[in-house]
Amino acid sequence: MSGRIITSEEVRRLAWLSKIKISKNEERRYLEEMGEILEYFKMLDEVNTEGVEPTYHVIELVNVTREDVAQQTSSNSLLEIVPVMKGRYVKAPRII
């Protein structure tokens, strides 16, 4: 039963953390689907990874940086694609 590996409460919390509103129906569906997929992921438990370093980057690059030089950009073209503005501000919903 996939309900064991993940709970409804966890699904709701994930929806909150990822800021995706879900309905009760969807919650049930996610529970089932995610449960099945997480069951599949469990196979990694059988792999012995003691002493193994994780691969965060597959390339051997280090110290990639740029000079501290300021460049002009046309901010106006960026503001043209903003859905809701007030003056030159990006308008967002209220905080509280």
Place this chain on the structure above:
Amino acid sequence: MPGILELPASEIVRRVKLQEISVEEYIGECFERIRTVDPKIHAFLTLTEDDAMVRAREIDIRTRRGEKVGSLAGVAVAVKDNICTMGVRTTCASKMLERFVPTYDATVIERLKAQDAVIVGKTNMDEFAMGSSTEQSAFGPTLNPYDLERVPGGSSGGSAASVASFEATVSLGSDTGGSARCPASFCGVVGLKPTYGLVSRYGLIAFANSLEQISPIGRRVADVATVMDCISGHDSRDSTSVKTGPTSLRSHLIEDVSGIRVGVPKELFGEGTDEVVSKSVWDALKRLEGLGATCEEVSLKSLKYALASYYIISMSEASSNLARYDGLRYGFRLEDEDWDWSEAFSRNRREGFGPEVKRRIMLGTYALSAGYYNQYYLKAQKVRTLIRQELSRVFKVFNILASPTMPILPFKLGEKLRDPLEMYMCDFDTVTANLAGIPAISIPCSTYRGLPIGIQFMAPPFREDLLIRVSYTLEKSLRLDLRPAV
């Protein structure tokens, strides 16, 4: 259909430079073809006909004046809709970006334009590149040109289908877990996933940053080599871009595989692989042996865990990469009504994202969350190391590895949509290359009842030359002339 549309890219360029064909005419033919075919297969989301014709005429003027033109002069390129094109809508096949118009070109686009390629349009894909069938597009699926009831593969389905059906000469796709190779295999074309870091990701709308690369797709190995030589090489805007110049893969279009040792991982022919597919691939390998290569089975035990590792890592990265889509700065935004910001974001994202995207974001969030991080994300990255280590060892013995690209034939629309895990399993053969950051190519090796089958080769990092040589040799030997009925 005019023969001009069947020409390889290099031939188009040659004739353009000699003024044997006019770019205007050729591009005009492309759009004619698109008008005929695309209503059937829906490979394109956006066409850029006006811009393309302007550029075409401009190139013609320059050649008439005897001015120099670029290495891709006049070539019609279709671009996957997760690659930013300045002034041209870039949607990632998502409602979230349905009206998003980037103010900048991806680096690869800049390079294509600098070499006078002509972009004809943006192609359909699985939403945010999450999928293996191009059925998860918010704007309807793309259909396989070889069988309109079947999927073209994904997530770069539109890019592969457009090239397969002669709507464009070459296309750009992206490959995070097989997203260029899978549709290449299903659509009977060539798709190359470069070594990680070889092609700039600046302008590629991110799904899973440590895994993905922009990938050229073409009907022939030579076309893919031509595009690679244009788009590859260091980009200072991408910190994960390796510090080499562009490739010169065209110089490796050589028919010679003598002495090449091909390893054939047992694990990629396991249960779940169609017998027909398996046989096709082995037939191709035997052909290579006849040409001087040696093919030998090898066991890579860690590959069993590649799919789980891949999905955990890609979903985790995706959950973070897609957080930016909240409707404030660009993209889909509901009328705010009177919600607070958290409620507004949640509603926006609920509306803007499709079910697969939401599922992966939730799973990725889970895999990174406190209490699960070690068991999932960290574990998956360690398993990734083991896979890389095993591949490293095997590449000391073999020059390249071979396997089917897809374990199955192109399936019917809707067939794998009920169970997400079933769809994920399709990636079994392709994810290894992304996890390890190694180059991989898919070329058609046969058909079965008219449906294309692809063979995949993988090489050590930066050994695209081997992939080009082997697949070019095989391609020449097979002499397949795949032509969809559409």
Place this chain on the structure above:
Amino acid sequence: MRVEAVPELKVKIGLEVHCQLTDLKSKLFCSCSADYRGSEPNTHICPVCMGLPGTLPVLNRKAVEDAIMIALALNMKVSSRTLFYRKNYFYPDMPKNFQISQYDRAGGVPIAKDGYVTLDGGRKIRISRLQLEEDPGKLVYEGTIETSRATLVDYNRAGVALAEIVTEPDITSPREARIFLQKLRSILEHLGVSSGELEGSMRCDANISIEGGTRVEVKNISSFKEVERALNFEMTRQRNLLRKGLRVGRETRHWDELRRVTVTLRVKEEEEDYRYFPEPDLVPILISEEDVERLRASMPELPDSRKRRLMEQYGISMQNAEVLTDNKALAEFFEACAANYGRPDLLSNWIVGDLLSYLYDMGLELRETKLTPGHMVGMLRLIDDGTISGKIGKEVLKEIIITGEAPENIVKARGLVRISDREYLERLTERVFEENPKAVSDALKDEKAIRFLVGQLMKLTDGKADPQLANILVTNRLKALAGKG
């Protein structure tokens, strides 16, 4: 409810300070100009810092060098290998809804660890870590955060480089917290990496607990002055709870500057989980010993060294030296004056005593005034050569601060020249004695009452009379009267 007598419990305070690297020309991960103050909203933005799809970060090399220098100045161990991490959370001021930062757990190593700051007097405050991260944008409300029906976002600041400096809970009082922050600011200013004077360039959050009790986090402290106030309030609040036998809840509180209280942030339905993981778009930074030594050799003079040098070079007191080096601008002002003035000890008294208190009263920073070293020295010379008295000098100084007029001009314009004209003063003394017969008879009986008469004389001259002379004249006249008497 029992009210228990509780002995003064010890306070433990830890600070998390975010310092903008204001010497950088561009932002941390993109080439936008970082000099955004005073600009129109959303003018210092580009696709990268706006988090547009497909964009990628590229690290500013100088930010790393600045961070290494800060680490050295704070006696920290610089890491040989450091990674950037993503801190994932949603908020309207976050262009990507994750912040590229650093982490010190699960394999994460920030750019430096384990250092300390020595406060004047010798107390060491340990610094646990230093990390680089990007600043979010700025939120503007129409009204207050509670009443505003919309939130306005300005991304000019988004992506600016921050150095986060975290202390161990070694600080033992709100006052010490302020002193620590001043010292930290002075160090960063002397390094030249951060100008604490700029609005919003140094912000901090605090953790405070009464020994044995729960830790409360206090956020939204906008300036150093507010730090002491906020922590005093919170300390009192916690002590009061404990005295009543109540428990202090572990929570995050918000400092309300206007009402001068800490308030519980609205109880959230869920607790945040930042899901830190290494930033895939940035590669590791390797720092060699050579890099560190090269930067160490190029470091400017830090406050503690400067303090010792000022004492040695100018012979000023340690106390004065400490105050002067608390603020780079002040120390430089002192040295600029001292270059042209032969009595640095006197100068330092004037600066540390008078100048600083006037600045405090007027609510000004030195750089906001029109006072130049030339003015300061000029004023002191006018006292030295007897043109004005010390008391007048204070008035002149106040005026220079505001008007920037040269001291000689002020003295002339306001007729402040010290009156040493004996004849003139004698006549005025007569007048004082005539107008104050009672005071005169008092003074004849009691010597101390002479002060009143001297004061009246000074008043008549608007304080300009030579005080010594005034004293002598009044005394003489009294003697004369007494003699006659």
